[in-house]
Amino acid sequence: xxxxxxxxxxxxxxxxxxxxxxxxxxxxxxxxxxxxxxxxxxxxxxxxxxxxxxxxxxxxxxxxxxxxxxxxxxxxxxxxxxxxxxxxxxxxxxxxxxxxxxxxxxxxxxxxxxxxxxxxxxxxxxxxxxxxxxxxxxxxxxxxxxxxxxxxxxxxxxxxxxxxxxxxxxxxxxxxxxxxxxxxxxxxxxxxxxxxxxxxxxxxxxxxxxxxxxxxxxxxxxxxxxxxxxxxxxxxxxxxxxxxxxxxxxxxxxxxxxxxxxxxxxxxxxxxxxxxxxxxxxxxx
Amino acid sequence: xxxxxxxxxxxxxxxxxxxxxxxxxxxxxxxxxxxxxxxxxxxxxxxxxxxxxxxxxxxxxxxxxxxxxxxxxxxxxxxxxxxxxxxxxxxxxxxxxxxxxxxxxxxxxxxxxxxxxxxxxxxxxxxxxxxxxxxxxxxxxxxxxxxxxxxxxxxxxxxxxxxxxxxxxxxxxxxxxxxxxxxxxxxxxxxxxxxxxxxxxxxxxxxxx
Numbered sequence: 001x002x003x004x005x006x007x008x009x010x011x012x013x014x015x016x017x018x019x020x021x022x023x024x025x026x027x028x029x030x031x032x033x034x035x036x037x038x039x040x041x042x043x044x045x046x047x048x049x050x051x052x053x054x055x056x057x058x059x060x061x062x063x064x065x066x067x068x069x070x071x072x073x074x075x076x077x078x079x080x081x082x083x084x085x086x087x088x089x090x091x092x093x094x095x096x097x098x099x100x101x102x103x104x105x106x107x108x109x110x111x112x113x114x115x116x117x118x119x120x121x122x123x124x125x126x127x128x129x130x131x132x133x134x135x136x137x138x139x140x141x142x143x144x145x146x147x148x149x150x151x152x153x154x155x156x157x158x159x160x161x162x163x164x165x166x167x168x169x170x171x172x173x174x175x176x177x178x179x180x181x182x183x184x185x186x187x188x189x190x191x192x193x194x195x196x197x198x199x200x201x202x203x204x205x206x207x208x209x210x211x212x213x214x215x216x217x218x219x220x221x222x223x224x225x226x227x228x229x230x231x232x233x234x235x236x237x238x239x240x241x242x243x244x245x246x247x248x249x250x251x252x253x254x255x256x257x258x259x260x261x262x263x264x265x266x267x268x269x270x271x272x273x274x275x276x277x278x279x280x281x282x283x284x285x
Numbered sequence: 286x287x288x289x290x291x292x293x294x295x296x297x298x299x300x301x302x303x304x305x306x307x308x309x310x311x312x313x314x315x316x317x318x319x320x321x322x323x324x325x326x327x328x329x330x331x332x333x334x335x336x337x338x339x340x341x342x343x344x345x346x347x348x349x350x351x352x353x354x355x356x357x358x359x360x361x362x363x364x365x366x367x368x369x370x371x372x373x374x375x376x377x378x379x380x381x382x383x384x385x386x387x388x389x390x391x392x393x394x395x396x397x398x399x400x401x402x403x404x405x406x407x408x409x410x411x412x413x414x415x416x417x418x419x420x421x422x423x424x425x426x427x428x429x430x431x432x433x434x435x436x437x438x439x440x441x442x443x444x445x446x447x448x449x450x451x452x453x454x455x456x457x458x459x460x461x462x463x464x465x466x467x468x469x470x471x472x473x474x475x476x477x478x479x480x481x482x483x484x485x486x487x488x489x490x491x492x493x494x
Contacts, residue, residue: 032333038420040329056420082466
């Protein structure tokens with residue numbers, strides 16, 4: 001009997017040693033691996049603009065309604081093929097966000113104020129509307145000056161990253177054609193953002209209509225990837241400053257297709273600011 | 286104190302019994318909980334240290350001795366198959382199935398007690414699974430593991446063919462995993478202890494030629 005008692009005691013001791021909390025020397029579960037996995041796999045990343053703090057989310061049910069995501073925070077969605085995924089902003093950069101970014105790194109700039117309200121209506125100058133009249137060179141200065149932490153960086157998307165945000169390199173996020181229903185639901189383009197009669201009458205003159213402008217970001221439904229305003233609202237710079245993508249509130253839906261690139265052929269250069277051009281950013285956490 | 290222990294060891298009888306090990310073993314052992322990791326993909330390149338809640342390994346294997354007739358010392362060789370499980374943050378954690386080869390020295394201290402010291406090298410399949418959190422969906426990655434151990438074991442036969450054993454050792458395990466577009470390495474090292482049941486399938490000494 002003593003032999004079996006000895007065995008039972010040894011088994012008990014073994015299990016107790018295994019199941020008890022780890023010793024101080026062995027460390028306790030700190031969650032570092034879980035944090036790393038979150039950073040590596042979370043669908044959403046939230047950047048607190050003033051501090052550079054990044055937090056991750058498995059889902060973001062309040063994306064359409066939370067005002068913080070258009071003011072002091074930026075929300076990014078992990079998109080792209082395996083091996084080349086990137087955190088792309090779900091919204092175009094708002095005027096409130098631009099003001100915060102530029103005040104941190106480059107001195108406060110508000111380029112949209114330089115546009116006559118006869119060209120883009122005054123109601124477009126609002127915190128939650130996209131920043132516009134942005135030159136790539138100015139964008140680059142603002143982003144290079146934004147370094148609240150040693151790691152976090154904001155960049156303009158590459159063409160591939162921008163197309164990953166669309167979900168396709170041709171057509172629209174919902175399909176190949178500009179079907180009326182998804183166009184009206186998701187895109188801020190001429191056909192959906194302006195009164196067609198007004199546009200026709202007024203564009204015979206000097207160009208831009210005086211009754212239009214970009215809408216508040218996220219005014220329309222998101223794409224299947226959870227990206228807002230990827231078609232229309234404002235053109236978006238891509239890395240390098242030679243191309244803008246996505247069309248605008250003033251342009252027709254055909255120019256909002258994923259394969260359309262406006263660039264040097266349209267007189268665009270990195271130092272050109274334009275009332276129809278804004279930005280969408282990529283987070284490097 | 287150390288001198289006393291060394292002196293005691295030297296005074297133990299060294300020719301007590303003939304080394305005859307023909308054992309099948311089934312054991313349970315702990316695993317070191319702390320680990321270092323790296324994690325890399327297109328949006329993350331990070332590393333750090335962490336620890337599992339705890340873990341156990343179920344080992345099955347056999348050992349064979351090679352000793353001259355009458356010798357209490359000899360060579361020991363064998364193989365193990367281990368199933369390892371380590372939980373993380375209350376979830377599944379890391380699991381592995383590892384095949385190991387063992388080689389070392391054995392000493393028959395008495396007719397019923399045998400002490401072995403051996404080196405083990407193993408290779409196997411490994412799987413990491415983490416539960417979903419508010420920050421990320423569930424994550425899983427699969428890969429391989431290399432395992433190296435220095436193990437000391439004492440077995441005691443309480444009947445002619447059956448016995449129990451205690452072991453302790455130092456192990457190094459390196460897991461290389463990939464999943465969800467992410468490459469992960471998990472490196473563990475540390476002490477472990479184990480308990481085993483022993484079945485001596487044959488206790489006949491080698492035949493004299």
